[in-house]
C-alpha cells in the first residue's frame with residue numbers, strides 16, 4: 526500500500542523533515558533484520574485525535590527488544606510522548622503509526638552488543654488493511670505452505686523486523702493464489718496466526734484464539750477483542766486450535782491494529798458463515814471503542830493533546 530508522506534518523522538529525539546529521515550546503507554538492521562517495531566493507530570474522537578492503547582504498544586516494543594537483548598534508549602513514557610508529538614505535528618485526525626528501534630550505523634557482524642540503538646516514529650494516513658468491507662464481506666484465507674516461525678528459531682513473541690520475512694513469504698503466496706491472507710500453522714501443525722493478524726475461531730458458541738505458545742504475537746487488538754467479547758457475554762478461550770477446528774468453524778475473524786476486526790468468509794475454499802453474529806457484535810463494539818465512544822474503554826484512548 527503506497528505511503529502518503531506527512532511533514533515530520535521523529536528520529537532519536539527530534540522531529541525531522543519527512544524527506545530527511547534517512548539511514549546509511551550500512552545500517553546493521555538493514556543487513557540482519559534485527560529491529561523491533563510496532564503498528565499503532567490514531568483515530569478521530571470527539572476530543573481530537575487519540576492513539577489507541579499507545580502505552581501498551583510501547584510496552585510491547587520494550588518487551589520485543591528485551592527478547593533480543595536490545596536496550597532501547599528511551600523509556601515507555603518518552604516514546605508515548607514522542608508519538609503524541611509526531612501525530613500532533615502531522616495535523617492528521619487519524620493515522621497509522623510506525624515506531625521502530627534498530628541497530629544503527631557503525632558496527633557490522635552478528636554480535637549486536639556493541640551496536641547503537643536508533644529509534645524512529647513515523648505516521649501517515651493508512652486505510653483498511655484487508656479492504657474496506659473486510660468486516661462485512663470477509664476475507665478469503667489459504668493455509669500457507671510456509672510454517673510459522675518457532676520459539677527456538679525466531680521468537681514470534683518479539684515483533685522483530687526479520688520475523689516478517691516468514692510473513693511476506695506466506696502473504697505473497699496467498700495473494701498470488703487469489704486469496705486475501707495466509708493462515709499459518711506452527712511446526713507442530715497447530716494454528717498460530719495470520720501474517721499480520723491474530724485469529725479467532727468460533728466453535729460451539731464460543732471463540733478460541735491461539736496462545737503465545739502456539740506462535741501467536743500477544744496482540745493488543747486480540748486482548749481488546751477478548752475484553753469486548755466478555756463484556757458482550759461471549760465466551761473466549763485461549764486454546765490450541767487444530768486445522769479441523771477452522772474447517773468446522775461457525776464463524777471466524779482476524780484482528781490486528783492494521784486489519785482491525787476482519788471477518789473470514791472461507792478457509793481453503795471451505796465457506797464459513799460471514800459475517801457471523803458474534804463477529805459483527807464484536808467488530809461494531811471495537812469500532813466504537815477505538816473512537817472513544819464507549820465509556821468503559823475510555824482508558825484505551827490516549828489523547829494527543
Ligand code: PPE
Pocket residue numbers: 563564565692718719720721722723741742743744745746747780781782783784
Ligand atoms: N500477529 C502479527 C504477526 C502481527 O504482525 C500483528 C500486527 C498482530 C498479530 C496483531 O497485533 P496487534 O496489532 O497488537 O493487535 N501487525 C501489524 C503490522 C502489519 C504490517 O503489515 O506491517 C499491525 O497490525 O499494525
